Amino acid sequence: KQEVTQIPAALSVPEGENLVLNCSFTDSAIYNLQWFRQDPGKGLTSLLLIQSSQREQTSGRLNASLDKSSGRSTLYIAASQPGDSATYLCAVTDTDKLIFGTGTRLQVFP
Amino acid sequence: KAGVTQTPRYLIKTRGQQVTLSCSPISGHRSVSWYQQTPGQGLQFLFEYFSETQRNKGNFPGRFSGRQFSNSRSEMNVSTLELGDSALYLCASSLVPGDHTEAFFGQGTRLTVV
Numbered sequence: 001k002q003e004v005t006q007i008p009a010a011l012s013v014p015e016g017e018n019l020v021l022n023c024s025f026t027d028s029a030i031y032n033l034q035w036f037r038q039d040p041g042k043g044l045t046s047l048l049l050i051q052s053s054q055r056e057q058t059s060g061r062l063n064a065s066l067d068k069s070s071g072r073s074t075l076y077i078a079a080s081q082p083g084d085s086a087t088y089l090c091a092v093t094d095t096d097k098l099i100f101g102t103g104t105r106l107q108v109f110p
Numbered sequence: 111k112a113g114v115t116q117t118p119r120y121l122i123k124t125r126g127q128q129v130t131l132s133c134s135p136i137s138g139h140r141s142v143s144w145y146q147q148t149p150g151q152g153l154q155f156l157f158e159y160f161s162e163t164q165r166n167k168g169n170f171p172g173r174f175s176g177r178q179f180s181n182s183r184s185e186m187n188v189s190t191l192e193l194g195d196s197a198l199y200l201c202a203s204s205l206v207p208g209d210h211t212e213a214f215f216g217q218g219t220r221l222t223v224v
Contacts, residue, residue: 098202
């Protein structure tokens with residue numbers, strides 16, 4: 001059974017820092033991995049999608065890497081801003097559904 | 111291009127009642143999945159629909175059901191509501207099932223059972 005874990009569970013940093021959020025999964029047989037952002041009480045916003053054949057994806061200040069063999073993905077956020085404050089979720093695609101991690105709650109203070 | 115639309119945004123129901131939630135996927139997307147999000151269990155898969163057929167179902171009791179219409183809009187129904195059904199219900203749409211493509215989520219419906 002696929003299990004997805006995210007570390008740390010919460011993170012509070014000053015503005016401007018570069019951040020690394022971690023996601024690990026137990027079964028390397030995945031189709032892809034997505035990183036999402038969720039603001040309080042809101043839906044999920046897709047940030048990055050990494051196909052299983054890819055190693056990384058970049059969008060603006062965000063960079064996500066995938067290492068299937070070790071069951072790990074990292075989301076790198078450069079030069080963090082207060083507007084980045086949210087919960088970040090990773091999810092792996094297991095046949096035909098998403099299996100979500102537990103999330104990292106990020107707070108960036110001015 | 112309109113995103114995924116879920117209605118209503120908020121609902122308050124009494125134990126024992128039933129509720130119907132609606133999801134309109136992105137135009138052209140034919141796969142709709144439903145997820146339940148609670149503080150204790152996180153995000154859990156409910157079911158997926160494609161071409162009006164349920165393709166996959168998560169580990170939820172039979173009180174949770176759904177359907178999909180020919181225009182790909184989907185509804186989920188929860189009967190005999192329990193307090194534990196209070197949650198944020200999220201709908202995701204994607205082009206095709208199997209999800210080799212990106213999933214896009216709606217804003218969710220916040221259901222409170224009292």
